[in-house]
Amino acid sequence: MPERFRSYDADPVTVARRLLGQRLVRVIDGRRLGGTIVEVEAYLGSEDKAAHTFRGRRTASNASMYLQGGHAYIYFTYGMHHCLNVVTGKAGDGTAVLLRAIEPLEGVKWMFARRTAATRDTQLCSGPAKLTQALALSRSEDGLDLARSPQLFIERLRRRPLPAKRVVSTPRIGVGYAGSWARRRLRFYIEGNPHVSPGR
DNA sequence: CCCGTGATTTAT
DNA sequence: TAAATCACGGGG
Numbered sequence: 001m002p003e004r005f006r007s008y009d010a011d012p013v014t015v016a017r018r019l020l021g022q023r024l025v026r027v028i029d030g031r032r033l034g035g036t037i038v039e040v041e042a043y044l045g046s047e048d049k050a051a052h053t054f055r056g057r058r059t060a061s062n063a064s065m066y067l068q069g070g071h072a073y074i075y076f077t078y079g080m081h082h083c084l085n086v087v088t089g090k091a092g093d094g095t096a097v098l099l100r101a102i103e104p105l106e107g108v109k110w111m112f113a114r115r116t117a118a119t120r121d122t123q124l125c126s127g128p129a130k131l132t133q134a135l136a137l138s139r140s141e142d143g144l145d146l147a148r149s150p151q152l153f154i155e156r157l158r159r160r161p162l163p164a165k166r167v168v169s170t171p172r173i174g175v176g177y178a179g180s181w182a183r184r185r186l187r188f189y190i191e192g193n194p195h196v197s198p199g200r
Numbered sequence: 201c202c203c204g205t206g207a208t209t210t211a212t
Numbered sequence: 213t214a215a216a217t218c219a220c221g222g223g224g
Contacts, residue, residue, distance in 0.1 A: 041219070077218055077219070078220050080220080100219090127221070128219070128220075130221075174220075175219060177218085178219095
């Protein structure tokens, strides 16, 4: 049985790279759903124009992004979508890693049941809101502690980050409004993995 | 290409 | 009070 991943107390780029290749697990209705994290984005806090915590902004919606590293920050957007972030660093930092895609491995059949639009496994979790739909994550799970929660956690499958050669970095998706921050290469994915999001 | 859908922010 | 915005997904 793998140990839990616990290395959240670092800057979001470091944690983003560490998370690739680890396993996200969601337990619901007594079943395990999950898979390997294959695509992530780092959000750098108050200086990062694309971050929900830009200029120290604090609202009821983004409160959990200021929790200690290892908590879940789940936000609601576009009137219908949820996205899952893993908070990084220390309480108050406001930094996080957006989980954009996983390669589904456990409970695939139950993911298809929730992802009615998906016809192939590559459509199941290949985008941040697809992933939350497949895993039944919403604002109800916002703020969960991934180090302790029985419902949501990350298992450590590798002790070392993936070699940089196997990781592609690009600008983040959908943040064109963020000026120079839009051009920074803060998105990371496993090269050649078919479960990475198509992007925009 | 366009649209849904709604919380939140920004403009008037 | 109104309009625009938004870390998206699905359909044409």
